[in-house]
Amino acid sequence: MATSAILAIDQGTTNSKALLLDMAGRPIARGQCAIECHYPRSGWVEQSGEALFQSVLNAINHCLDGHDDVAILALGISSQRESAMAWSARGGRPLGPCISWQCRRSQPQCDALEKAGASSRVRELSGLPLDPLFSAAKFRWLLEHVGDECAAADIRLGTVDSWLLWKLTGHRLHLTDLSNASRTQLCDIHRGRWSAELTELFGVPSRYLPEIRHSADDFGTTASGLGKLPAGIPILSIVGDSHAALLAQGGQDSRIVKATYGTGSSVMTTTGDQPVEGRGLATTVAWETDQGRVYALEGNVTVSAAVLPWVARLLGLEGSVKRLGELARAADPQGSEILVPAMVGLGAPRWVGGLSALMDGLPFRTGPAEIALAAFDSIVFQIRDVVDAMQAAGRTRDLPPLSALKADGGASCNDWLMQRQAEALDLHVQRARFAELSALGAALLAGHQHGCWRAPDAFAAVLPEHDDFAPRDAAAFKPRHDQWLRAVARTLHGTPAAVEEVS
Secondary structure, three states: OOEEEEEEEEEOOOEEEEEEEEOOOOEEEEEEEEOOOEOOOOOOOEEOHHHHHHHHHHHHHHHHOOOOOEEEEEEEEEEOOOOEEEEEOOOOOEOOOEEOOOOOOOHHHHHHHHHOOOHHHHHHHHOOOOOOOOHHHHHHHHHHHOOOOOOHHHEEEEEHHHHHHHHHOOOOOOEEEHHHHOOOOOEEOOOOEEOHHHHHHHOOOHHHOOEEEOOEOOOOEOOOOEOOEOOOOEEEEEEEHHHHHHHHOOOOOOOEEEEEEOOOEEEEEEEEOOOOOOOOOEEEEEEEEOOEEEEEEEEEEOOOOOHHHHHHHHOOOOOOHHHHHHHHHOOOOOOOOEEEOOEOEEOOOOOEOOOOOEEEOOOOOOOHHHHHHHHHHHHHHHHHHHHHHHHHHHHHOOOOOOOEEEEEOHHHHOHHHHHHHHHHHOOEEEEEOOOOHHHHHHHHHHHHHHOOOOOOOOHHHHOOOEEEEOOOOHHHHHHHHHHHHHHHHHHHHOOHHHHHHHO
């Protein structure tokens, strides 16, 4: 008898992954394919839309190879968010690059809206600060550069999830889900639909945008000719990767905060069925199903684990993060050296661009070990500042205090870093023993839509186990965090007088 399974895709910035799960949530098979980023100019980051899709097919082929006896009941899609594409409806070909979420090329479009005094209204409707991270200004840039090669009626705009769905369904469906739509800066998150006011402000006609559906919903079926992926598989979920990981980390519980330790960091916690505002945080939709809409607070750290190979290279370690970690563990854990990794500005909870990195508090005794420690602690303190902002926002709405941070992402594999994070937060840090959390979240939603995991506590039975890191001496971290806040103030204003403003 064939084994019933859910297939999930996780299309990320550097890799596309496929995960085949049985109905108990146990992995049957995995597949992975790397994807390149391109940097045509300073501050510009882009990918090939066709290469993204091919990497997904390659990951699926690797995953399904040798598993012809598996009956795939449903497909779920998790993907990188905010990255923006334009393509031709008629030919299905991209009309430009996939502009990465990391790309800053749309800064002029954001600056123009800032000058026009639109930022507060944009924030009020979309829940998001005016910033090139989000898709709206990227869409505007794409429309300005499409040229005359494509008739207006033929243009399709979308985030990566929409592009993948378009390709997987044989160019039949132009759809997205509310979690991805809520990250475009064109969606009214209170009403759950495209905002006529925002689309007009950004100059992005809503007719070019996909239809918004629930995160667990009917997204059509797979087309033929997609390698080992059978035709006719129901596509039953689409969700942003950070949102999916939050779900797979038990994020239905609003006492949990999830942090992904990657190139940047997404720190996210749910706030129930009502949107909550937080200073320097984004208000977003975590997911939506037939059982209701769940909102979240999110803080995006622009440079997180990406600082580690950068510092390793500066120290002549040939970019070795492992050697950098060995150095850091040899340093005085309460030294004065602080690194503020503001190479492309600071994200949440400050949202200031046009900065440079700052190394602060260097006495004569400073050596490579102290600089290495400052690099690791820059991750710890940025996460701490976002969590502090979330705790403050929660108090204004009588939400329960956060009780644990659930960690995932490549840098979370470092036990020593996780222990320092626990000390800095004075919270338990729990690292998942399962790497493909975004894929798992997409699979849970697809299974829910198919009819599995319908009970309120059904997801809990298939969530991964964790390694726990308990704080041992959190009070000892306060002086070093105070030094961090002073260094951030200098980065922003050139003086420690602004420390209260950034704390």
